[in-house]
Amino acid sequence: MFNEFEKRLFSSAILIPTTFFFIIQGSFLFIIFLSSIFLLTSYEWFKMIKKNNLLKILGITFLMFSFYAAFKFREDNNFKDFLFIIIICVLTDVGGYIFGKLFKGPKLTKISPKKTYAGVFGGFLFSLIAGLFVYEYKYIDLFLYNGFYFFIIILFISLISQIGDLIISYFKRKAKIKDTGKILPGHGGLLDRIDGMIFVFPICYLITIS
Structure with a gap:
């Protein structure tokens, strides 16, 4: 029987290459990919919210804008x-998970009992380490014109991702469920996996067009 961590690794081994393929391909394949994820996450949102029609509509409206922003960001910038x-x-998720498991410590909030201050630090640290490699070897074009600004942007993205995670955790707690779905073994639903990203991409898109 696989434990939770092994399930996560197995799911990630399939999910990451598949996601990278569609992002790199872009165009029509990317639209199909994004549309499929939008439909699945919308279904998970509907199931989670249940009888609150106003929240259903607001959530779907936000998801539509979020996925549109992700599409436009990909179209207007390099896939890298x-x-x-x-x-x-x-x-950010990985750093939070590892540091939370290793160091435990004080809980961050009652909204998500497993979140700790150590996990928040781990999320920031892992994202900054990735940023150092990217900045050193110039793997991307965006945000690199100023070193200080670049790392502030990384911390900002990590922060928004963690806030997005907490927001979805709040709604899961209200619905008295652990995961938004079961489509990804070890991760839960798609909304569990992209909870931070659906808040990050609209903000990144707005930053790039401002």
């Missing part, structure tokens, strides 16, 4: 810039 945003969000 898009992947960089995803990597920061993923490493």
Whole structure:
């Protein structure tokens, strides 16, 4: 029987290459990919919110804007810039998970009992380490014109990702469920996996067009 961590690794081994393929391909394949994720996350949101029709409508409206922003960000920038945003969000989750498990410590909030201050620090640390490699080897074009600004942007992305995680955790707690779905073994639903990203991409898109 796989434990939770092994399930996460197995799911990630399939999910990450698949996601990278569609992002790199762009165009029509990317639209299909984003549309599929939008439909699945919308379904998970509907199931989680249940009878609150106003929240259902507000949530779907926000998801529509979020996925539109992700599409426009990918279309208007190099695919490596898009992947960089995803990597920061993923490493924020990974850093939070690892540091939370290793160091435990004081809880961050009652909204999500497993979140700790150590996990918050781990999320920031892992995202900054990724940023150092990117900045050193100039893997992306976006945000690199000023070193200080670049690392502030990384911390900001990591912060928004963690806030997004807490927001979805709040609604899960209200609905008295652990995960938004079961489509990804070890991760839960798609909304569990991209909870930070759906808040990050609209903000990154607005930053780039401002």
